[in-house]
Amino acid sequence: MAATFAEVRANGPLVQCITNTVVTNFTANALLAAGAAPAMVDIVGEAGDFARVAGGVLVNLGTPTPEQRTAAREAVAAAGEAGTPWVLDPVAVGALQVRTELAAELVEKHPAAVRGNASEILVLAGTGAGGRGVESTDTPEAARAGAEELARRTGAVVAVSGERDLITDGETTVLVSGGDALLTLVTGAGCALGALVTAFVAGRGGHSVLTAVTAAHVAYGLAAERAAEEADGPGSFAVALLDALHNLRQDDVAAGARVEVLEPAE
Amino acid sequence: MAATFAEVRANGPLVQCITNTVVTNFTANALLAAGAAPAMVDIVGEAGDFARVAGGVLVNLGTPTPEQRTAAREAVAAAGEAGTPWVLDPVAVGALQVRTELAAELVEKHPAAVRGNASEILVLAGTGAGGRGVESTDTPEAARAGAEELARRTGAVVAVSGERDLITDGETTVLVSGGDALLTLVTGAGCALGALVTAFVAGRGGHSVLTAVTAAHVAYGLAAERAAEEADGPGSFAVALLDALHNLRQDDVAAGARVEVLEPAE
Amino acid sequence: MAATFAEVRANGPLVQCITNTVVTNFTANALLAAGAAPAMVDIVGEAGDFARVAGGVLVNLGTPTPEQRTAAREAVAAAGEAGTPWVLDPVAVGALQVRTELAAELVEKHPAAVRGNASEILVLAGTGAGGRGVESTDTPEAARAGAEELARRTGAVVAVSGERDLITDGETTVLVSGGDALLTLVTGAGCALGALVTAFVAGRGGHSVLTAVTAAHVAYGLAAERAAEEADGPGSFAVALLDALHNLRQDDVAAGARVEVLEPAE
Secondary structure (H helix, E strand, O other), X not given: OHHHHHHHHHHOOEEEEEOOOOOHHHHHHHHHHOOOEEEOOOOOOOHHHXXXXXXXXXXXXXXXXXXXXXXXXXXXXXXXXXXXXEEEEOOOEOOEHHHHHHHHHHOOOOOOEEEEEHHHHHHHHOOOOOOEOOXXXXXXHHHHHHHHHHHHHHOOEEEEEOOXXXXXXXXXXXXXXXXXXXXXXXXXXXXXXXXXXXXXXXXXXXXOHHHHHHHHHHHHHHHHHHHXXXXXXXXXXXXXXXXXXXXXXXXXXXXHOOEXXXXXXX | OHHHHHHHHHHOOEEEEEOOXXXXXXXXXXXXXXXXXXXXXXXXXXXXXXXXXXXXEEEEOOOOOHHHHHHHHHHHHHHHHHOOOEEEEXXXXXXXXXXXXXXXXXXXXXXXXXXXXXXXXXXXXXXXXXXXXXEXXXXXXXHHHHHHXXXXXXXXXXXXXXXXXXXXXXXXXXXXXXXXXXXXXXXXXXXXXXXXXXXXXXXXXXXXXXXXXXXXXXXXXXXXXXXXXXXXXXXXXXXXXHHHHHHOOHHHHHHHOOEEXXXXXX | OHHHHHHHHHHOOEEEEEOOOOOHXXXXXXXXXXXXXXXXXXXXXXXXXXXXXXXXXXXXXOXXXXXXXXXXXXXXXXXXXXXXXXXXXXXXXXXEHHHHHHHHHHOOOOOOEEXXXXXXXXXXXXXXXXXXXXXXXXXXXHHHHHHHHHHHHHOOEEEEEOOOEEEEOOOOEEEXXXXXXXXXXXXXXXXXXXXXXXXXXXXXXXXXXXXXXXXXXXXXXXXXXXXXXXXXXXXXXXXXXXXXXHHOOHHHXXXXXXXXXXXXXX
């Protein structure tokens, strides 16, 4: 974990984000705080070119306008050709038709990782109906079988966010403890985590995607715990979270990581 | 007031927002801080479906792209069919042609409430020419007759924001005192209030729309006063406002509400 | 410098912004903190009308959707007819085709000022290939000749942001010291400076554009230095920067300005 964290800091990966209008500012600031270089390039005619040179691409479906949908397809195709790893964040799939269809199409295009809450992951796995907008009505542990199946089918590392985060490559499945309930009161806290996942995959050096995705969750959870200690509410928490991401050190990650490898399922 | 506030907290209403790109993040965070569940669903093909299941819908015309205009019409039509209450925030109508025409169309589609500054409300009432962009050049008190007429004509509760806020259902008109001048230095402070109005209407239980809209203004004003005590300027004020909204309790609302019922106009 | 700063505060210029979705909130808040009145009017059918009445117009190419591209052309044409000064911020031109073509077109339409990093300015000057997304790979000092040539060719004051900021009207060239490295860890810190440049040009009274652009950089740098003293990281820095912009006084600018007029180049 800690070595991967250090590698990302040293590399300063260039992360292209095609993400929703609600969270684009917070996402970019979270990436900067974590030592990455964000570039919110989501215009048709530019998204593909940039995906060829970026270190990683995030495709987040929170507010998928027609322009963004075309740009996402362009970026994913170019990333595939260029070998750029990309990450899918299927915000609120299930109930909402446009993004659900797009997510079903994109998840088959070989994302390096997929990050969502349990309801969203179960929809992609084909075994769930979705939650209440961006809220999950399931727990990560309950989504284990679906997440593992989705990982095996697509080749992606699948991360399910919740009170504990479940992460799997279809073979190995881990649970990450950490974070704070205040994360649920900051819009885009999950979306920013999807961006950090992209940064860690992009800048992971010789580490596995599973390790990179896990390290991103560990680092984010530790930063959230520190931020919660100083916060008087969700406003000051969001500010302190950016500070904590910036101030987090390799030793903190080494000392603070709480990762449990689960026994194989039957 | 206080009972309505408690009802909203207990219900955690799901609030769909079709709002402008400038304020979408702050609006979502304000809703979360107030105990509501925001969903910024403004895509054609999704906005209508979501309006059928949401507790309330906000339509804010701050940056009305063609996509958002179509999505707003779709959401308003679906809300009407499903009986979902919706709120119109006619940002900067008057001088700007596209949104002025759209606002004139939508205000006739039975919003539960309309919230704006005095210049915006007078434009909708048909007796004003608009202000200077998002700034009002009139006072809420000066907009009383226009607001009451607009309320009677449309059936909406009409709220006029200013140093004091005037709220009317066309029969009963109240003035709410509270807030702080720093609100005028935070972009989207008015837009976030429009979202809170939607949350309070959506989660009001058995209370009237007039009571719900008034309670939203009271709560926001009290939170702003607390935030101003801690702020060193508009940056820290906006952060503290989110904290204060989160930390506000029913007793605070009961003790702090300053609402004056006006004598009937001649 | 200080007199220009006071003039802007007294005038409270109305600044229209056509800017990118990542930074629109922070930009509007920075303008409010600096005493200006922001209006993010970027819709086709409205952008031109508003440009006729605004004090100044910012055209920032950070996320140039088709709607924004048309709106930018509409606003620039109207500004030209009405004599409204406008400012071009050519975010990430060079590598990205859509914005690079648009910037090349717009820069010939008589902007009052152009603000960018060294890589962006060199692309417009015709002597550079661009940086890494929004990051510059050149220094302002290295861009001097290109900036001066661009200023002479277009008639615009050209500002090159970096560790020190280089500002030129093609005849006189100055270097402004100030700011803090934390600015590079806040998304939109450069974009907000472009908006302040617009506000200072719009509200400059009888001062020259060169003086106005320089004063904007001085004020922003001083505010950043104050903010850095209080910050624990990039999150709290961004908040403190808004507070510091709001609290900055004419005397602070008079006492703190560090502007060096360069010897003429051979």
